[in-house]
Amino acid sequence: MPFFGFKGGIHPQYNKSATSGCAVERLAVKAGDIVSIPLSQHIGAPAKAVVTKGQQVKKGELIAEAAGFISSPVHSSVTGKVLGIASVIHPMAGRVEGISIEAECDDEDFVPAPDTETFQKAVQAAGITGLGGASFPSHVKLSPPKEVDTLLINGAECEPYLTCDHRMMIERSLDIVKGAVLIQKNLKIKNLIIAIEKNKPASIALFRKMEKEYGFELIPLDVKYPQGGEKQLIKACTDRIVPEGKLPLEVGVIVHNVGTAAAVYDAVEHKKPLFERVVTVTGAVRNPKNLLVPIGTPISRLIEECGGFIGVPRKIVMGGPMMGLAVSSMETPVIKGTSGILVYRQEDLPDLKQTPCIRCGRCVDACPMALVPSAMDRYVVREMYEALEEYHVMNCIECGCCTYVCPARRTLASGFRTSKRHILRMIKEREANNA
Numbered sequence: 001m002p003f004f005g006f007k008g009g010i011h012p013q014y015n016k017s018a019t020s021g022c023a024v025e026r027l028a029v030k031a032g033d034i035v036s037i038p039l040s041q042h043i044g045a046p047a048k049a050v051v052t053k054g055q056q057v058k059k060g061e062l063i064a065e066a067a068g069f070i071s072s073p074v075h076s077s078v079t080g081k082v083l084g085i086a087s088v089i090h091p092m093a094g095r096v097e098g099i100s101i102e103a104e105c106d107d108e109d110f111v112p113a114p115d116t117e118t119f120q121k122a123v124q125a126a127g128i129t130g131l132g133g134a135s136f137p138s139h140v141k142l143s144p145p146k147e148v149d150t151l152l153i154n155g156a157e158c159e160p161y162l163t164c165d166h167r168m169m170i171e172r173s174l175d176i177v178k179g180a181v182l183i184q185k186n187l188k189i190k191n192l193i194i195a196i197e198k199n200k201p202a203s204i205a206l207f208r209k210m211e212k213e214y215g216f217e218l219i220p221l222d223v224k225y226p227q228g229g230e231k232q233l234i235k236a237c238t239d240r241i242v243p244e245g246k247l248p249l250e251v252g253v254i255v256h257n258v259g260t261a262a263a264v265y266d267a268v269e270h271k272k273p274l275f276e277r278v279v280t281v282t283g284a285v286r287n288p289k290n291l292l293v294p295i296g297t298p299i300s301r302l303i304e305e306c307g308g309f310i311g312v313p314r315k316i317v318m319g320g321p322m323m324g325l326a327v328s329s330m331e332t333p334v335i336k337g338t339s340g341i342l343v344y345r346q347e348d349l350p351d352l353k354q355t356p357c358i359r360c361g362r363c364v365d366a367c368p369m370a371l372v373p374s375a376m377d378r379y380v381v382r383e384m385y386e387a388l389e390e391y392h393v394m395n396c397i398e399c400g401c402c403t404y405v406c407p408a409r410r411t412l413a414s415g416f417r418t419s420k421r422h423i424l425r426m427i428k429e430r431e432a433n434n435a
């Protein structure tokens with residue numbers, strides 16, 4: 001298939017060299033380490049705790065069950081004792097209910113997930129959620145209510161600094177392919193595409209060798225941010241456009257991240273629950289690394305493992321610099337959707353003093369969703385949410401391209417993110433009034 005590309009986007013400094021050559025290292029658990037595992041690890045209903053304070057648990061053991069179809073179970077990431085079920089820090093939601101566990105040893109074994117009747121149930125039982133950041137329960141995506149003809153495996157990793165997917169593609173390429181083929185076969189999907197940005201030639205070479213044997217098509221992607229956005233990736237690889245407010249299913253496509261494909265393989269072939277993930281730790285730390293981390297581990301432990309800070313940290317971001325979120329506490333735990341920890345010092349941060357819009361139009365050219373950020377910004381400032389809705393702000397994917405190119409340093413994307421929350425509440429109220 002030809003490469004169709006997508007409109008807009010930017011070419012930021014990628015800054016991946018500090019960790020792109022760093023093989024994944026397992027973060028060893030020490031007796032006395034405490035993990036805090038939020039019960040909201042995913043989009044949908046939080047899981048319900050099934051353990052009690054003081055209970056002994058093993059790594060991989062179920063500690064919270066799914067609370068409905070759009071929900072995913074949670075498993076212990078260490079062997080140890082439950083300290084309590086209480087409010088814990090969540091990187092996106094402030095504080096949520098969670099389970100704290102004190103590790104007693106560095107257990108290499110895990111409790112396998114239970115036998116299930118179907119592929120989808122095996123994925124749900126292992127607590128698999130999207131590892132690319134959105135954290136949607138994977139079994140839901142794998143139960144499409146309509147026909148899908150294309151499975152797209154996302155190896156773009158277009159966010160600067162992050163290299164966790166790249167290392168997965170180097171070190172677990174066969175497992176990713178096998179996971180993808182498992183999904184393809186179980187869902188009877190005709191086309192399997194694995195898409196990787198061209199700035200990862202070593203990954204591309206590995207997958208190229210397996211292309212014929214496993215019957216997929218490898219698409220090397222032009223390097224442009226946000227190439228890994230679902231809608232941008234679908235447009236670039238299939239020339240299909242997902243309609244506003246709709247899911248990729250609408251155009252017959254399912255997208256899964258490379259890490260999720262490997263997790264599906266682990267769940268089906270090894271009954272391994274999702275209790276750990278690879279996280280890139282980079283920026284102003286002494287030894288940047290890619291670490292395999294138990295879910296619930298606090299950021300402070302990752303920083304310690306990387307030799308501590310260089311200089312004085314000013315801002316710590318969970319995720320990449322474009323779409324990641326700043327955290328306010330070093331005790332914030334790694335969750336299933338955490339791809340990176342990025343540390344900035346004051347001198348690494350740009351001057352963010354805003355000035356009035358000069359109507360240069362750069363944000364309009366950069367927007368990959370064909371929105372008009374400069375006009376939307378005027379409504380954000382005035383808190384005019386109905387007008388923002390008319391300007392299709394709900395279609396904003398919060399990629400940050402507009403903010404990146406703005407010479408007036410308008411904090412465009414963060415304004416749209418906050419406004420979307422207001423509008424969602426407005427829509428819910430409207431629906432309740434009309435019910």
Ligand code: SF4
Nearest residue numbers: 367396397399400402
């Ligand atoms: S953050 Fe939203 S408005 Fe800005 S470029 Fe991205 S999609 Fe467009």
Ligand code: SF4
Nearest residue numbers: 357358360361363406
């Ligand atoms: S890039 Fe900034 S200054 Fe230029 S039109 Fe957009 S908001 Fe205005």
